[in-house]
Amino acid sequence: MTERSESDWQELTAEGRRILWGVARNGKLIDYGEFNDQLAEATGLLSFDLSTDRGRADISNLLVRIHNLDWDESKPYMLTSLVKLSGGNHPGRGFFTLASSKGLYAPDVPEDAFWSDQVRRAHEAHRRVRPVRG
Template sequence: MRLVQYGRSEDEWAQLTSVGKEFLIERARMGRTTSYTEFNAALVNRTGAKSFDFDLDSDRAAVGALLGQISEDTAEEIGGLLISALVQYLDTNDAGPGFYALARSKGFAVPASSDDRQLFWAGHVGHVHKYYSRR
């Protein structure tokens, strides 16, 4: 089995991507967000894969890459929206910097001020919820 990025096999990465996408769609249909911790726990519970350790830079980067791939895989279906907007820091009301970097790379005008950025993120979450609530 060939290893891919972050020490996960190609098959395991594909499974994590598929299961992560299903989990985020479930959250969107319920009109909810999730935390990185809950997302990680769902991956472990649903796949049996090793947990990502958020104390390690490499594992934080792996989760960011995984969420980026899930967003790429779903963006066309949901009109360019980024489903990774649903994942936020535990006990905060904002997305991680990876969401904003991906949004910029996709051509979204991400505001500079933190208040405006948070409004941008909340609007994105609302649009993702609205899209999936109709499905």
């Protein structure tokens, strides 16, 4: 188990946000394992041990930090929607818990519809605008 300093958390948050901006620009999704590997490579910090409850809780905490850093009321989308479970096409439960706690998600809305909308919004917000050639 690795205890992280606040400066490590800040570095992971900033780098995680940068990684997710790139994922959004490319119109993609990233799974937790790939996100974890890219974070470790970019920061030089130890990766989260996703085989443990603690490691999964820590990466979830990081995604909350990224959301809080990235959130902008004028552009209401969740950048963290781009992180999905490995081997599937769905986010972790923490995504919906966070969205609900922020008043963004109501349980009467189908999860897949809400998630798809958030992914679409994240992709649109970061889409590269290419100049029109004339």
